[in-house]
Amino acid sequence: DGKPLASIFYMAYMKDDVDDYTERPLLFSFNGGPGTASVWLHMGVLGPRRVVADMDGFALQPPYEIVDNEYSILDVADVVFIDPVATGYSRMVPGEEEHMFHGTMEDIESVGEFIRLWVTRNERWESPKFLIGESYGTVRASGLAGHLQEEHLMFLNGVILVSMTELHYDIGSDLNYALIFPHYAATAWYHGQLAPELQNTPVAEFLEEVEEFALNEYLSGLTKGGYIPDSERAEIVRKINRFTSLSPEFINNVNLRIDRERFRKELLRHEGKTVGRLDSRYTGIDRDSGGESMEYDPALVDWEGTFSGVFNQYIRSELKYETDMKYAIWGNVRPWNSDDSVNVGEMLRSAMTQNEYLQVSHLDLTGYLKDRIRFDYYESGHMMYIHMPSLMKMKTDMANFIRGAVRR
Secondary structure, eight states: OOOEEEEEEEEEEOSSSOOOOOEEHHHHHHHHEEEEHHHHHHIISSSSEEBBBBBBBOOSSSSSEEOOOOOOOOTTTTEOOOOOSSBOOOTEOOTTTTTTTTBBBHHHHHHHHHHHHHHHHHHHTSOOOOEEEEEEHHHHHHOOOHHHHHHSSSOOSEEEESSOOOOOOOOHHHHHHHHHHHHHHHHHHHHHSSSSHTTTSHHHHHHHHHHHIIIIIIHHHHHHHGGOOOHHHHHHHHHHHHHHHHHHHHHHHHHTOOOOHHHHHHHTTTTTOOOOOSTTTEEOOSOOOSSSSSSOOHHHHHHHHHHEEEEEEHHOOOOOOOOOOOBBOOOOSOOOBOOTTTOOOHHHHHHHHOTTTTTBBSOOOTTGGGGGGOOOOOSSSSTTSEEEEHHHHHHHHHHHHHHHOOOO
């Protein structure tokens, strides 16, 4: 009925004096959670300023600093950072239902309407358009690709999925255990838990051997369940131990199936440490070492203070946006309507089949779309861009992807 329901906060960086916007790509950026603001991609990789950490990405002593970001994507594209409702400075209008837009499809529809409005008001329908989402933002981006195309007839050039989560494809629990296993091995390698011959092998080369084991011998053994022969089980236990340093007793007790949360507690239990969830290079110390799960994520704790500190200073002192409202890096979006009937992976696949120019990361199982799919890998964790070598590589990868998906 035309009555406002919510306000959505955004920050846009646009190149001045552009004669032809058909030649200037436009990138819509958001993070995940669900329930987090766009600050991570903004201040970590895409924007004109970035947080300062050490070369490996670990936080320095406060107070924190920002510097000019020589790896920003702004030389290649304009960027609009979107804070979904309840995050950043985005809020419901007082008196309206607080969680009206907090659900898989509700979130896609509200962000999609924001994008439509922004493109219309800024006269950018003719610009090449891209989405970039991180973590749960990859779910949002995948659904948006299909929703924008179907609901608003807005066809995209590309979708960039950073640290992709499962896109509602049911691949089975046994396959999940096999697919996560290289992460365990890489974590053990990083923390120096393996035999010398493996520790002295470059991680990429080491992981080739691990992946071969995971998708063949290990997966085959998992699918046999309780019918696996004793000799085959013993050999799998031996190799899991070799690749992860987890004890044979633990591996047998969990029936070869290593839960992610238990792995984070178990790997360095003998040192009284846990490893990070979002980036397993980080370590934490729990009150006791006897539990089955960690008390906090040491990676997230390391990032939160840095990004919160620099952003709150940056938006007031440099951008001159003054408000006493709290910038909600983490917003209250619970309860979240995780509607299992919304298959965002299928929405993205469908968008690709109907838009032959849409390029994206790995999804298609048929192979028909493989020429428009690309992977890039980084020797870092969830927010790979805080690691300087990965930040430099990511800029190059993103720039090449965007340029390759724009009309020549």
